[in-house]
Amino acid sequence: MFLSLALLTTSALAASSEDWKSRSIYQIMTDRFAVDDGSTTEPCDAGLGTYCGGTFNGIRKRLDYIQGMGFDAIWISPVTKQIDGDEPGRAGYHGYWQQDLYAVEPHFGTADDLKALSQELHDRDMYLMVDVVVNHNGWLGSSDSIDYSVFKPFNDESFYHPYCEINFDDFSNTTNIEECWLPSAQVPLPDLRTEDDAVAKGYQTWISELVSNYSIDGLRLDTVMEVEKDFWPDFVAAAGGIYMVGEVAFGDPGTVCSYQDYLPGLLDYGSFFKLTDAFQSTSGNMSDLATSVASVQSECNDPSLLGSFSENHDQPRFAYLNPDIVAAENLIAYTMLTDGIPIIYEGQEQHYAAEGSSNGNDPYNREAVWLSGYNTDASLYKLVTKLNQVRTNAIKDHTNKDYLEYQSEVVHVDDSTIATRKGKIVAVLSNLGSEGDSYTLDVAAKYRPNRKLTEVLSCETLTADGEGHVAVPMEGGKPKVYYPTALLKGSGLCGH
Numbered sequence: 001m002f003l004s005l006a007l008l009t010t011s012a013l014a015a016s017s018e019d020w021k022s023r024s025i026y027q028i029m030t031d032r033f034a035v036d037d038g039s040t041t042e043p044c045d046a047g048l049g050t051y052c053g054g055t056f057n058g059i060r061k062r063l064d065y066i067q068g069m070g071f072d073a074i075w076i077s078p079v080t081k082q083i084d085g086d087e088p089g090r091a092g093y094h095g096y097w098q099q100d101l102y103a104v105e106p107h108f109g110t111a112d113d114l115k116a117l118s119q120e121l122h123d124r125d126m127y128l129m130v131d132v133v134v135n136h137n138g139w140l141g142s143s144d145s146i147d148y149s150v151f152k153p154f155n156d157e158s159f160y161h162p163y164c165e166i167n168f169d170d171f172s173n174t175t176n177i178e179e180c181w182l183p184s185a186q187v188p189l190p191d192l193r194t195e196d197d198a199v200a201k202g203y204q205t206w207i208s209e210l211v212s213n214y215s216i217d218g219l220r221l222d223t224v225m226e227v228e229k230d231f232w233p234d235f236v237a238a239a240g241g242i243y244m245v246g247e248v249a250f251g252d253p254g255t256v257c258s259y260q261d262y263l264p265g266l267l268d269y270g271s272f273f274k275l276t277d278a279f280q281s282t283s284g285n286m287s288d289l290a291t292s293v294a295s296v297q298s299e300c301n302d303p304s305l306l307g308s309f310s311e312n313h314d315q316p317r318f319a320y321l322n323p324d325i326v327a328a329e330n331l332i333a334y335t336m337l338t339d340g341i342p343i344i345y346e347g348q349e350q351h352y353a354a355e356g357s358s359n360g361n362d363p364y365n366r367e368a369v370w371l372s373g374y375n376t377d378a379s380l381y382k383l384v385t386k387l388n389q390v391r392t393n394a395i396k397d398h399t400n401k402d403y404l405e406y407q408s409e410v411v412h413v414d415d416s417t418i419a420t421r422k423g424k425i426v427a428v429l430s431n432l433g434s435e436g437d438s439y440t441l442d443v444a445a446k447y448r449p450n451r452k453l454t455e456v457l458s459c460e461t462l463t464a465d466g467e468g469h470v471a472v473p474m475e476g477g478k479p480k481v482y483y484p485t486a487l488l489k490g491s492g493l494c495g496h
C-alpha cells in the first residue's frame with residue numbers, strides 16, 4: 001500500500017511521454033494571451049513587434065477559457081530573461097532572444113508568478129509545457145559589438161561559434177546549419193557551441209533546475225535542427241525524461257523523423273505544409289496529404305508522440321490564406337483527429353487572420369487573444385470543444401483502448417476529400433468550402449455492418465451498410481466526424 005502510494009506520487013510529479021499521448025495542447029504566446037487585470041481592450045498592434053502586456057498571472061486567471069475547450073495542457077513562450085529592447089522589431093516579447101537563463105523575463109512576471117501558474121495548472125490536472133531555446137542568445141546591436149559578459153551562464157566568447165550566417169540554400173551542409181548563426185536582421189543571435197562539453201553540461205544543469213523549480217511537465221524545443229543531434233539525449237535525461245516536442249521546421253518527414261532517435265517527439269512539420277495546402281483551396285492536393293500520412297508513419301519511430309498542428313507563431317494564419325470558415329473547420333478537425341498530440345495555436349479558435357499583413361505571417365500572426373473578448377460562443381471555439389470531447393471519449397472508451405496507438409488509415413481520398421479512420425473515429429474532410437455542392441459520398445469506413453453512427457458535429461445519426469460503408473451526406477464543404485452511437489455514452493456529445 002505504502003509503495004504504490006509512493007509510486008503514484010512520483011508519476012504525478014514527472015509527466016512521461018506516455019502520459020502526454022492522451023493530452024491536447026493549447027499553444028500560448030505569453031505576451032499575447034492575457035493581461036493581469038483581465039482587460040479585453042488593452043491595445044496591441046501585433047504588427048509592431050513590441051510587448052503587449054500578457055503575463056503568467058493573466059494566463060492563470062484565464063485558464064477556464066482554455067479548459068472550457070477541453071485542453072489539458074498549455075505550451076507557453078520561453079520564460080527566460082530577454083534582451084532589453086522595446087522598440088518595434090527589437091523586443092523579445094516572443095521569448096526567442098534570451099540573455100539570462102537564470103532570470104525570468106520581468107514583462108511576464110516573477111518566478112513566483114510562474115510557480116503559481118504551474119500550481120494552478122496541476123490543481124486542474126493540466127500540464128505545463130515550456131518552450132526552451134539552446135541554440136542561441138540574443139544581442140541588441142551589431143554582431144561585431146557583442147559584450148558576451150552580459151549572458152548567463154555562458155558569459156564568454158569562447159562558448160560561441162564565430163559569426164557566420166546560416167545559408168538555408170546550402171541545406172545539405174550540416175556544419176552550416178549547426179554552427180552558423182540564424183539570420184536575424186536587427187538582433188544578432190550568437191550561436192552556442194553546444195557540441196562543447198562545458199556548454200552541454202551547463203545546459204543540463206540549467207534544464208534540470210528549471211524543470212524542478214517550476215514543476216514543468218514537458219518542453220517544446222526551439223530550433224532543434226540548428227543543434228547537433230548528439231546534444232539531445234543527455235539533455236532529455238537531465239530534464240528527468242519528461243516529454244519534449246522539438247521544432248525541425250522542414251517539410252520532409254524523413255528529415256523530421258530522423259530526430260526521433262534523439263528526442264521523444266517532434267512537431268509534425270512532415271505533414272504541416274501538405275495539410276495546409278490541402279485545405280487552402282479547391283485545388284489543394286488531397287492525395288499528397290494522404291501520402292504524407294503513410295510516410296510519417298513509416299519514417300517516425302512513434303507517430304503518436306508527434307505534435308500535430310496547423311498554425312503557430314512562425315507560420316501564416318490559415319484564415320489569411322483561406323478566409324472561408326468551413327475550410328478552417330476541416331483543417332482543425334484533421335489536426336485534432338490525426339496521429340499525435342493535437343496542438344491548437346492561440347487565436348486559431350477565434351479565426352484570427354493576421355489582419356494588416358501582406359503574408360499572414362510573423363509578426364501579424366501574433367494577435368492578442370484578449371481582443372477577441374475570449375468569446376466562448378465563437379463557432380471554432382465550439383468546434384474545438386467537440387473535437388476534444390470525441391477524442392477524449394475515444395481514448396477512455398474501454399472497447400477502444402488502442403485509440404492512441406492506432407495509426408490513422410486513409411479510407412478514402414479523391415480530388416476534394418480525405419477520409420481517415422483512427423480507432424473508431426472516422427473523419428470525412430473536404431476542401432470544397434461553404435460553396436460546396438450537396439452529394440452523397442460512399443466511404444469504406446470499415447465499421448461493423450449495420451452499425452448505428454452519430455456524426456458528432458451535427459448530431460445527425462445514420463447506419464453503416466452491410467459492408468460497413470457510410471453514405472456521407474456532403475454539403476457546403478462541412479467536415480463530418482463519425483462515432484458509434486452506442487459508445488458515446490458519457491461523452492457529453494449530442495445529448496449523451
Ligand SMILES: *[C@@H]1O[C@H](CO)[C@@H](O)[C@H](O)[C@H]1NC(C)=O
Pocket residue numbers: 164173175176180
Ligand atoms: C559548410 O558550411 C561551413 C560553414 O558555413 C563552411 O565553412 C564550409 O565550407 C561548408 N562546406 C561545404 C562543403 O560547402
Ligand SMILES: *[C@@H]1O[C@H](CO)[C@@H](O)[C@H](O)[C@H]1NC(C)=O
Pocket residue numbers: 101102206209210213
Ligand atoms: C532554481 O532554484 C534555485 C533555488 O532558488 C536557484 O538557486 C536556481 O538558480 C534556480 N534555477 C533556475 C534555472 O531557475
Ligand SMILES: *[C@@H]1O[C@H](CO)[C@@H](O)[C@H](O)[C@H]1NC(C)=O
Pocket residue numbers: 285287288
Ligand atoms: C498532388 O501531388 C502529387 C505529389 O506531389 C502529384 O504527383 C500530383 O500530380 C498532385 N495532384 C494534383 C491534382 O495536383
